[in-house]
Amino acid sequence: MPTKTFTTGRIRQAVYDPANRQLDVHWDNKTVHAYKPVPEEVYRRLCNAPTPATYWEDRIAEEYPKATPMKAPGAGADKPRDLSDLFGNLPADPDDNTQEGPKP
Numbered sequence: 001m002p003t004k005t006f007t008t009g010r011i012r013q014a015v016y017d018p019a020n021r022q023l024d025v026h027w028d029n030k031t032v033h034a035y036k037p038v039p040e041e042v043y044r045r046l047c048n049a050p051t052p053a054t055y056w057e058d059r060i061a062e063e064y065p066k067a068t069p070m071k072a073p074g075a076g077a078d079k080p081r082d083l084s085d086l087f088g089n090l091p092a093d094p095d096d097n098t099q100e101g102p103k104p
Contacts, residue, residue, distance in 0.1 A: 004047040011052045016043040017070060024069050025056060035060060036067035 002016045013026040021037035023046075042060065049055035 002043065006052055009051060009053050011056065014043065014046055014052070015070065016040065022067055022070060023060070023064075025060075032069040033061075034067040034069040035064040038064050 002018070004014045006012055006014070010028050011025055012028050015024040015026070016022070016038070017024075018040055021039065023035045023038040023043055025033045025035075025046075027033070038060070042064075046052055046055050046060065
């Protein structure tokens with residue numbers, strides 16, 4: 001999947017999926033805006049624009065329908081959902097007086 005990382009400006013990364021014609025734009029504030037269907041030429045022009053955020057605003061933001069962002073590689077069902085998934089059922093803290101347990 002073509003990916004372009006930007007080192008300046010508000011856009012940090014653009015990821016394009018040619019099979020689905022989807023463009024994900026990753027911003028410096030950690031948000032992701034997704035658009036579909038976007039022609040590959042639009043992705044190329046974004047990547048080569050002198051100011052990609054301005055190009056996005058003028059040519060993409062209101063021109064293409066919004067979509068659900070693609071999952072990042074490695075994201076999915078194999079990730080832990082809470083602390084017990086990571087650590088299992090840990091024994092209670094013996095110094096914690098808030099839990100009921102056997103009395104000494």
